[in-house]
Amino acid sequence: MATQTQDERVAQTSLATKMLQRPELGALIGAAVIFFLFWSVDTTGNFAGVGGTAGWTDIAAPIGIIAVFVALLMIGGEFDLSTGVMVGTSGLLAGLLATEYGLNIWAAIGIVFAFALLVGFINGVIVVKTGLPSFIVTLATFFVLRGANLAVTKELTGTVRVANVEDTTGFDTAHAIFASKMAIGTSNFQISILWWVLATIFATWLLTRTQFGNWIFASGGDKNAARNAGVPVNRTKITLFMMSSLASSFVGIMLVLRLQGMQAGQGVGMEFFYIIAAAVGGTLLMGGAGSAIGASIGAAIMGIADIGIPYALWDQDWRWTFIGVILLAAVLVNTYIGNRAKGAKR
Amino acid sequence: MTAIAMELKDVGKSFGSVIALSNVSVKVREGAVTCILGDNGAGKSTLIKTLSGVHKPSSGVYEVKGEPVSFDSPRDALANGIATVYQDLATIPLMSVWRNFFLGNEITKGWGPFRRLDVKTMKEIAKQNLLDMGIDLRDTGQQIGTLSGGERQAVAIARAVYFGANVLILDEPTSALGVRQSGIVLKYVLSAKDRGVSVVFITHNPHHAYLVGDYFYLLNRGQLANEYERSKVELDELTKAMAGGAELDALTREIQQVRADS
Amino acid sequence: MRGPNLDIKKLAVLTGVVALTLAGCAAGADSDAGEAASTETESAATETAAPANSDIKICVYTHGDGGTFWSVAQAGAEKAGEDLGITVDYQGSTNDSARQAAIIEGAVSAECDGVAASAPDPGAIEQAMLGLADAGVPTVTMNSGSAVFKDLGAFTHVGQDEIVAGREAGLRFNELGATNILCPIQEAANIGLTERCQGARETSTGTVTDFNLDGGLQDLTAASAKIKAALEADPTIDAIFALNADIAAKAALPAAQELGRDLFIGTVDMSEDALNAIAAGEMQFAIDQQQYAQGYLSVVLLYLNVTNAHALGGGLPMYTGPGFVDASNVEQVIGLVAAGTR
Numbered sequence: 001m002a003t004q005t006q007d008e009r010v011a012q013t014s015l016a017t018k019m020l021q022r023p024e025l026g027a028l029i030g031a032a033v034i035f036f037l038f039w040s041v042d043t044t045g046n047f048a049g050v051g052g053t054a055g056w057t058d059i060a061a062p063i064g065i066i067a068v069f070v071a072l073l074m075i076g077g078e079f080d081l082s083t084g085v086m087v088g089t090s091g092l093l094a095g096l097l098a099t100e101y102g103l104n105i106w107a108a109i110g111i112v113f114a115f116a117l118l119v120g121f122i123n124g125v126i127v128v129k130t131g132l133p134s135f136i137v138t139l140a141t142f143f144v145l146r147g148a149n150l151a152v153t154k155e156l157t158g159t160v161r162v163a164n165v166e167d168t169t170g171f172d173t174a175h176a177i178f179a180s181k182m183a184i185g186t187s188n189f190q191i192s193i194l195w196w197v198l199a200t201i202f203a204t205w206l207l208t209r210t211q212f213g214n215w216i217f218a219s220g221g222d223k224n225a226a227r228n229a230g231v232p233v234n235r236t237k238i239t240l241f242m243m244s245s246l247a248s249s250f251v252g253i254m255l256v257l258r259l260q261g262m263q264a265g266q267g268v269g270m271e272f273f274y275i276i277a278a279a280v281g282g283t284l285l286m287g288g289a290g291s292a293i294g295a296s297i298g299a300a301i302m303g304i305a306d307i308g309i310p311y312a313l314w315d316q317d318w319r320w321t322f323i324g325v326i327l328l329a330a331v332l333v334n335t336y337i338g339n340r341a342k343g344a345k346r
Numbered sequence: 347m348t349a350i351a352m353e354l355k356d357v358g359k360s361f362g363s364v365i366a367l368s369n370v371s372v373k374v375r376e377g378a379v380t381c382i383l384g385d386n387g388a389g390k391s392t393l394i395k396t397l398s399g400v401h402k403p404s405s406g407v408y409e410v411k412g413e414p415v416s417f418d419s420p421r422d423a424l425a426n427g428i429a430t431v432y433q434d435l436a437t438i439p440l441m442s443v444w445r446n447f448f449l450g451n452e453i454t455k456g457w458g459p460f461r462r463l464d465v466k467t468m469k470e471i472a473k474q475n476l477l478d479m480g481i482d483l484r485d486t487g488q489q490i491g492t493l494s495g496g497e498r499q500a501v502a503i504a505r506a507v508y509f510g511a512n513v514l515i516l517d518e519p520t521s522a523l524g525v526r527q528s529g530i531v532l533k534y535v536l537s538a539k540d541r542g543v544s545v546v547f548i549t550h551n552p553h554h555a556y557l558v559g560d561y562f563y564l565l566n567r568g569q570l571a572n573e574y575e576r577s578k579v580e581l582d583e584l585t586k587a588m589a590g591g592a593e594l595d596a597l598t599r600e601i602q603q604v605r606a607d608s
Numbered sequence: 609m610r611g612p613n614l615d616i617k618k619l620a621v622l623t624g625v626v627a628l629t630l631a632g633c634a635a636g637a638d639s640d641a642g643e644a645a646s647t648e649t650e651s652a653a654t655e656t657a658a659p660a661n662s663d664i665k666i667c668v669y670t671h672g673d674g675g676t677f678w679s680v681a682q683a684g685a686e687k688a689g690e691d692l693g694i695t696v697d698y699q700g701s702t703n704d705s706a707r708q709a710a711i712i713e714g715a716v717s718a719e720c721d722g723v724a725a726s727a728p729d730p731g732a733i734e735q736a737m738l739g740l741a742d743a744g745v746p747t748v749t750m751n752s753g754s755a756v757f758k759d760l761g762a763f764t765h766v767g768q769d770e771i772v773a774g775r776e777a778g779l780r781f782n783e784l785g786a787t788n789i790l791c792p793i794q795e796a797a798n799i800g801l802t803e804r805c806q807g808a809r810e811t812s813t814g815t816v817t818d819f820n821l822d823g824g825l826q827d828l829t830a831a832s833a834k835i836k837a838a839l840e841a842d843p844t845i846d847a848i849f850a851l852n853a854d855i856a857a858k859a860a861l862p863a864a865q866e867l868g869r870d871l872f873i874g875t876v877d878m879s880e881d882a883l884n885a886i887a888a889g890e891m892q893f894a895i896d897q898q899q900y901a902q903g904y905l906s907v908v909l910l911y912l913n914v915t916n917a918h919a920l921g922g923g924l925p926m927y928t929g930p931g932f933v934d935a936s937n938v939e940q941v942i943g944l945v946a947a948g949t950r
């Protein structure tokens with residue numbers, strides 16, 4: 001039996017295949033298609049212009065900031081369902097500290113960030129030490145925080161929201177950093193967009209260009225193999241949980257400053273949008289592969305739809321249906337492309 | 347007298363009341379391939395985990411280069427030059443070849459918060475090392491899952507050798523592979539040996555063991571039954587010894603009796 | 609080896625696009641005549657000469673959740689659009705003030721000539737509303753925000769004051785002779801509901817106790833069980849002031865009936881079941897804030913402002929309620945509720 005040389009068995013990969021191996025490209029094509037769809041049914045004439053862009057970036061940014069870190073966590077093999085409610089907890093906590101206890105907003109923000117890191121740490125430690133699915137552990141956190149948001153707010157303010165945050169000390173500077181906007185023509189572009197871009201760049205760099213990023217891929221790809229290779233899997237996962245919590249609290253701070261207060265129910269329900277954005281962007285639900293840029297593209301798609309649907313004068317209830325359709329389509333397309341690019345099962 | 351890279355002296359391992367290993371004495375000679383043969387249930391898994399640092403021996407002494415050691419984790423053992431390549435946990439399918447190659451040992455440049463991966467260098471080194479082992483990959487950026495099983499094992503072995511393993515422990519490297527794939531792996535085992543690495547080859551396939559081994563140990567029910575040297579043993583003797591030796595003879599006679607009677 | 613076959617990928621994308629377009633057409637066919645409007649180049653928000661009706665777009669951006677209450681308000685707004693021949697865009701943010709603020713913020717780009725917004729959390733939408741005022745887009749508040757509409761730059765408010773509604777309910781309960789009233793709150797984060805109980809407390813000669821029934825609308829059987837438990841815990845409760853018609857008819861009433869307790873039950877807002885219960889004497893009254901009119905009037909008020917520069921209301925809120933529906937007038941109203949317009 002003749003032995004064949006190695007390179008014949010390793011099939012040559014064309015450039016197109018290589019490009020399509022990148023999960024972001026599928027998401028980008030999808031985003032372009034959806035954009036053109038809504039552009040074609042736009043009744044206002046502003047969708048593709050400054051006004052429409054200001055609108056969808058405003059919706060996409062707070063989703064994107066959290067989605068990129070949720071994507072990192074998912075690549076690392078875990079889920080965090082407490083992200084949405086953490087947005088609420090962070091805004092409420094900052095608002096309460098400033099309005100009920102007279103703290104300078106900046107001090108309140110510092111405390112909130114520390115609190116978020118702590119919650120993320122607890123999530124992570126419980127997951128790695130008990131071996132319970134992170135879905136369950138963070139779901140528990142979700143309920144704990146959800147109840148606390150309501151109970152503590154009612155206890156301290158007598159109502160179900162925090163208000164008058166604009167009267168607190170340090171508000172103006174904090175507002176400038178986290179919640180200001182820039183006018184272009186008659187449209188306002190929020191500073192959250194800048195933070196979104198920075199978050200995406202940072203997360204992408206962390207994932208693809210650092211040692212820690214390699215550990216993320218390994219921990220999600222096969223945590224036992226990773227451990228055998230010497231990767232500190234537990235530490236990696238705990239760090240990822242802390243990052244997703246911190247990102248959530250960042251958005252919470254942005255919101256409480258922009259809205260000058262916050263309702264006790266804020267954020268609940270958003271946790272699935274972050275996961276969907278990550279999945280649409282090419283992050284596998286079972287971990288080991290994905291993209292932070294993809295998650296941002298997923299968030300952009302959500303923003304585009306949220307603005308495009310009313311611009312088309314469609315009933316806005318269709319946005320739910322739309323999200324379901326793009327999620328399914330995105331996951332199918334990515335799985336198919338992924339399989340083809342990997343050469344499928346042998 | 348060849349030097350001893352690693353030795354287990356009368357090692358035992360128990361989990362509660364279950365005795366997984368007892369009176370295990372193995373000498374791993376430097377620059378040679380030492381095979382540990384045993385059927386399923388013989389205690390191979392526990393033995394490997396003890397050697398690789400997952401477990402600590404309950405009794406006996408584990409020595410590396412003549413010095414007693416006690417490893418807290420596989421990472422600890424790795425730091426002492428003992429690398430273990432597991433049957434199915436060697437590489438991560440979704441990650442690229444170069445990422446797998448440098449997993450846990452990534453090369454970085456820059457410092458402080460700007461420390462980043464030196465992707466170009468890592469790709470080059472991975473490509474070169476694999477080439478030295480006989481695998482010519484056009485692009486080490488492809489997912490390692492696209493390589494065949496044997497090639498993936500080869501990458502794992504190349505990785506261990508590159509990162510300065512003195513002792514390479516291979517856990518059933520050919521058991522899940524076909525004939526041709528096994529051939530690849532066995533060639534790399536010899537390749538590693540040529541570079542001066544001491545190999546511990548654990549398998550239940552005496553044919554494969556005989557192809558590359560210099561010394562053979564038989565593990566049966568947690569105890570080390572026999573040690574053989576290559577020059578002094580034939581393949582069928584090994585096979586028979588693995589299959590049960592004297593017990594098999596007795597069984598054969600008994601069955602022949604039964605068949606003759608019926 | 610050729611690049612991967614793109615057919616299935618194209619097919620998936622194409623299917624998605626077709627599905628979406630069909631869905632959109634279906635939705636568009638349902639929505640009002642405004643579809644044909646505004647395909648021309650955009651016109652300015654206000655012009656010196658009154659714009660043609662077909663060019664006018666009024667946007668109604670509420671915090672509503674699309675349930676039995678809000679769908680009626682939406683129906684009112686959209687009917688006004690139909691009757692006037694203008695485009696009406698209704699969006700409810702399902703209690704998410706951040707979302708509502710973002711939507712209002714985008715009103716100018718959405719080519720809204722006027723905006724009606726509900727303001728349960730005025731601080732959240734303040735910036736967006738004032739931004740509209742700066743841009744010369746007229747606004748009114750509706751449903752909630754009667755005390756703050758001026759701070760938001762709106763020229764009037766259309767709705768019912770929650771405290772006033774509560775007070776009137778308290779007086780009603782006094783007339784009925786109720787001494788211990790349970791007030792279940794089915795949305796813990798909705799301040800309007802708390803205000804209703806508060807209003808009742810102010811005028812009632814008996815006691816009014818708030819009761820946490822958060823999530824009640826999503827699970828009415830559970831809500832009923834919880835109310836039953838509260839009733840069992842306190843046998844002196846002789847009335848329930850429900851804050852939603854479904855809670856009244858499908859949670860409170862069954863709970864009372866199961867325990868065989870004869871309670872006075874009054875509710876806020878109406879539904880077919882609640883009105884039938886009133887007609888049958890099982891419930892005593894329903895407070896009607898006439899949300900259909902809230903939607904309808906908001907659109908008309910803005911329309912008049914855009915076309916004829918009217919700023920109605922005299923700087924005061926315009927009330928659409930509380931109207932009381934009880935045994936004396938329930939028959940008239942039942943048919944309208946069934947039609948989805950009350």
